[in-house]
Amino acid sequence: MEKFVRLIDTAIPLSISNVDTDQIIPARFLKATDKKGFGENLFRDWRFEKDGSVNQKFVLNHPEYKGTILIAGDNFGCGSSREHAAWALVGYGFKVVISSFFADIFKGNALNNGLLPVQVSEKYLNFLLKEVEENPHTAIEICLEEQEIRVQGSHCSEKFEIDPYKKVCLLNGYDDIDFLLSKKDKIKKYEASL
């Protein structure tokens, strides 16, 4: 897994709440047997019209918005457990998703793929959305070590929470399989006690 330490970039504002994983990647694209190519179909039915033409109204298609940070409304990633949603976001190029609330399974899937879910207060989310909507060049800085997010050139920052174990994993690019395999003896002992 890729390391995540610090990121400074512009962001794309998606001010919709309850974005479910069926919107992030519709089920008809889940037929692949590897992790590649899902980025092409990220938000497929919002990005494209049914005839395949580009939906100019959707924010990912606005030329003024670029960047590897997605700012989304409350309860992002609810619904299906499909990790394909995280693969699609990473495949498209996102490194961070900011929301005021994440669904459990999505949050875990994101962390397992080096995609950092940054949970901020509702107030700070609205501030970020407003800043970026008004000025698409707004740069946002995310520092994992300090667990802090700030708008560059301003004093407006906020601390965010992350599981300390997951923080170490992301900072070092470790994954859970390595860790679990290091617990082999304890697992064997547990199995013997059954």
Add this chain to the structure above:
Amino acid sequence: MGKTLFDKVWDAHVVDTIENGPDVLYIDKHLIHEVTSPQAFNELKERGIPIARPDKIVATADHNTPTVNQHLPVKDELSRNQLKQLERNCKENNITLYGLGHKYNGIVHVMAPELGITQPGMTMVCGDSHTSTHGAFGAIAFGIGTSQVAQVFASQCLLMQKPKSLRVNVNGKLKKGVLPKDVILYIISKLGTNSGTGYFCEYAGNVFEEMSMEGRMTVCNMSIEMGARGGMIAPDQTTFEYVKGRKFSPTGEKLQEKIAYWKTLATDEDAVFDQEYSFDAEDIEPMVTYGTNPGMGIKITEKIPESNDKSFEKSLAYMNFSKGESLIGKPINYVFIGSCTNSRIEDFKVAANFVKGKQKASNVNAWLVPGSQQVAKQIKEEGLQEIFESAGFELRQPGCSACLAMNDDKIPEGEYCVSTSNRNFEGRQGQGARTILASPLVAAATAIEGQIIDVTKYVS
């Protein structure tokens, strides 16, 4: 302080605890299917890691399977490849697979309970968010992502932060025509789609105690729709009776030992929950959803609420509904009875009971998709097939089908579907399709009338 049902099962499975971090949780049963497992198999193969306990894994094909002509090769190439890969992966790793056409094949959350794979006190996972279904037996069961499928493959364990505890109590007498589906849709409509996030939920009260195992599964199934990773109901005599005599259930003395243990699992009287809600059974009526998440539900006799929230308005625009409108009388062209929420024999009995001697409306396509081969067999043996077929319903073969529309069972753009499934997200049942979630009774009544009707009048 006393322990909750969840605490008791969780604590019995903790292999190790990381300071300030997650627990290493042992997994008793790992269920897999074709869509969320291939990347996990690939990962282990690439890293040269063997599957730790193939004997604790059971596989089925369900998400991406056709519901007609299952004896023929699967037409869609990508789907065929995905199914073949599952077969190959199971064979190479010595994993039991109940593939397409097998007499035990079915939706993972229907076939595992009916085979006795699901048992009280277990920890169970599957790469599918509706794994919460198995909590109906007093098991800790929850959905996981594919990276976690790989973790369980590698170690038979999972790194998990212990979730907070939540209890939802429903007491009193349910009105006639109110089914378990209505109970859970009502709860979600009251609490919202993220009220359970970070929690594991226990359902308690006489309403759940009096429910059949099928009904309890319907309730626990939709726990994830309020954000909870899982939902549980304390195992009792109803649970033991259901488990007894199934293919993989313990027998004889072993069963008696197990039952004695299962009886100790119920939440202690002095246990305290982080969050608790209570509802009166009398307040619940048959439910329908009007929006694009399962929390957007109303009693069938109610009107769509008013709100100026942007996401709410986007949702109504997608559904082509207006604020303050009633759904009664809305013409409906598609009805789907199926999915891991409502495709068990009891669901088809409810529907058949309503349908018997009637004809479906000519505008309606009514699809019935049993949850498993065993349910399909029961439908036939118990004479339900005849009732449905003479009413003009189309009985298909088992699978997830139009619940997520990965196969050809899609609702056309712009059409409404009254569906017994679990999600009414945009495009869930097909691009541009509009889903109205409801119980099998409301679905059956809609098929007969060709429109949404007030079933409360009918049943009383």
